[in-house]
């Protein structure tokens with residue numbers, strides 16, 4: 001048997017079910033393929049920094065596969081519609097008789113996969129699909145009534161029970177080296193012109209060596225204090241593994257196993273306990289929750305609010321406010337620092353994602369879909385499930401979301417989580433000379449002093465805009 005292994009958001013050789021399955025079954029060598037889909041990526045709002053990262057990860061994957069005696073073919077088609085014929089052509093060219101891939105969960109991706117399956121089966125080839133995007137397969141964590149969970153805490157409880165019933169997560173066997181290489185690897189292309197923009201290989205080196213190295217160093221130095229440091233954006237208190245997880249460069253199962261091990265070789269994750277590893281496991285389960293939700297409620301991929309009643313909110317169409325938020329010049333330092341961190345690095349600290357998202361959807365009363373799209377277009381870790389989940393949580397339109405009347409005060413958030421203003425100073429240098437509370441709320445300084453700083457006054461009054469948002473939500477909730 002000669003399998004064709006189709007890589008997508010699983011750009012690694014370790015703990016990869018499709019790769020392991022294919023290489024162990026192969027009897028005549030295996031071939032791998034990656035499809036570049038620029039128009040589709042643009043329609044899915046992939047950020048330039050993400051495309052750059054992904055292609056560097058594909059190049060690193062190609063080297064790894066080469067050591068396993070597997071050539072990586074690269075084909076390019078504009079959109080998903082072209083994928084099935086392109087893959088069938090590669091399979092024919094190399095005399096493959098089966099296709100192996102790991103499932104993707106989003107609606108368009110799943111539709112594309114069904115078309116590919118039909119095309120291969122019509123050509124008489126077998127198709128083997130594996131679960132890899134989550135720790136437990138979507139549909140395996142359901143209520144007693146067989147329904148999808150829409151609230152996080154009971155989901156987590158059942159997740160842990162299911163995990164234990166299954167005896168934990170087993171790592172995939174290492175892929176088998178192929179005796180004879182079939183075909184030659186293609187050169188991984190440069191980033192398509194449509195994605196010219198931010199590139200940060202210094203922050204986001206490509207490939208699984210870099211990703212696994214980051215996991216190791218987090219386990220050595222970060223995980224034990226994660227529960228104390230994870231909300232402080234000035235510290236390197238989180239793993240920064242999100243781009244590696246989104247593109248499948250590091251396996252989420254591997255992360256869970258290592259975190260359970262870091263917790264003193266406990267056989268089970270116990271997310272309620274206040275320890276670094278347990279708190280980190282809790283975040284991995286949030287990721288899991290949002291991914292399962294995407295399968296249970298495919299309309300989440302289609303831009304509707306989870307709580308449909310909130311689609312009736314009369315959002316503001318103030319394009320100047322939207323532009324000020326995007327460009328980090330709202331006059332609210334923590335929000336501006338966050339948006340500038342995103343623009344400069346392609347990443348934003350989780351606490352700041354929540355603050356920036358709540359400011360847009362509540363204080364500016366701008367539709368969460370504007371923010372969701374903007375984040376996607378700039379994040380190196382852009383992930384439909386987590387991004388949509390995070391935005392709908394912040395906008396109070398989602399499942400198990402922040403209640404609409406609990407609006408973050410960005411200045412208090414900043415005083416709590418960036419008390420000495422280190423994070424603000426890093427990204428908003430205009431404010432570097434301010435100290436005390438002034439760095440969090442420069443609008444409290446006398447006008448004469450403010451004029452010399454070159455930093456704008458807040459574009460909205462925090463209290464009045466908060467009251468307006470609560471009223472807008474209350475009106476819809478009452479209706």
Ligand SMILES: Cc1cc2nc3c(=O)[nH]c(=O)nc-3n(C[C@H](O)[C@H](O)[C@H](O)COP(=O)(O)OP(=O)(O)OC[C@H]3O[C@@H](n4cnc5c(N)ncnc54)[C@H](O)[C@@H]3O)c2cc1C
Pocket residue numbers: 230238239240241242243245246280283284286287288290348349350351353354357375379381382383384386387388389390391394
């Ligand atoms: C408005 C908003 C938008 C977001 N958009 C994305 C996105 O596009 N892609 C993305 O990966 N995450 C997103 N998140 C979740 C979270 O902010 C990032 O996963 C996290 O900041 C990544 O940093 P880290 O790798 O250091 O995380 P760590 O704190 O080290 O956590 C480890 C991993 O757990 C997962 N995780 C952590 N927190 C969350 C969370 N709240 N929800 C879901 N998964 C989580 C991530 O995979 C992360 O890499 C968003 C959150 C909000 C509030």
